[in-house]
Amino acid sequence: MRLIWQLLAVVAVWILGNLGTAAVKDTPALALVAGLLTAVVAVLVYGWVVRRTEQRASVEVSLKGAGAGISRGTLLGIALFGAVIANIAFFGDYTVNGLGTPSSAVGLLGIMAGAAVTEELVFRGVLFRHIERGTGTWIALVLTGTLFGLIHLLNANATLWGAIAIAIEAGGLLTAAYIATRKLWVPIGLHFGWNIAASAIFSTEVSGSNTPQGLLDATMSGPAPVTGGDFGPEGSVFAVVFGVLATGMLMWLAYRRGHVVPVRRPARAHVAATLSR
16 A cells, blocks of 8 residues: 555646646746746655655655755766767757757756656656565566556657657666665656756657757757657667666666665565665
C-alpha cells in the first residue's frame, strides 16, 4: 500500500500541474510560474507521503546538496543534448536560421521544470525504489525504463521507435543517475537540462509533443535515423548512443559506490531498503 499511496499522491500533482500549465501555456510568464509551482508542490507532497507511509525521512529529496545536484544534472543534460544536435548538424540536418521566440523559451523553462520533477518523482522516486526492493537494481531499471518509454506513446507525434529510444536512452540514463547518487536531484536536473536544451534552446520537437519554438529559429530535415523524424532528436541514433554511453558511466560509478542491489535473495532483503534511505 505504500507504493499505491505514494503513486496516487504524486500522480495527482502531476496531472493537476499539467492541466494548470496547459491552461496558461500561451502566456510565458504564467507558464513559468505554473511549472515552477508544480515542481515545488510535487517535491513537498512526495516528501510528506514518504514520511507518512514509510516512517522515515525522505532523504532522497533532502535539501542538503539539492542545488549542486540539480546544477550538475542540468549541465550534463544540456551537454548531452548539445552533443546530439552537434552530430545532426554535422550531417547538415539541423540549421539555425536566426532568433526564434525568446518569450516562448521562458514559458518552456517552467513547463519542462514541472515535467522533469513530477516524472522523476513518479518513475525513480516511487516506482523504481519499490520495484528494486523486490527484484534488485537491474530488473527494476529495465522495467521502469520500459514503462517510461511506453508512456511517451501518448504524445501527439509518438512512434514505437521513439518510445523504444526513450526507454533506452532516458529510462536507463535517468535511473542510472538515481542509482549512482541515491538522490533525486541529479536525475531531476539531467531530465530538466535535456528537455530545455531540446525545447527552449535548440527549438526541436520533444518526444513528439508538438513543442513550440524556443530561443532559436531552427530547421531540421533529413533521414529519421539521424533526426528522429516527427518524434524529434530523441528518436535519433545519436541520442541512443550518447544515452547508452552516459548510462554505462553512471552505472560504473554506482558499482564503485556499492549502490547496485543484486537480484533479490532473502538473505539480502535489507540492502535495497537501506540504500533507498
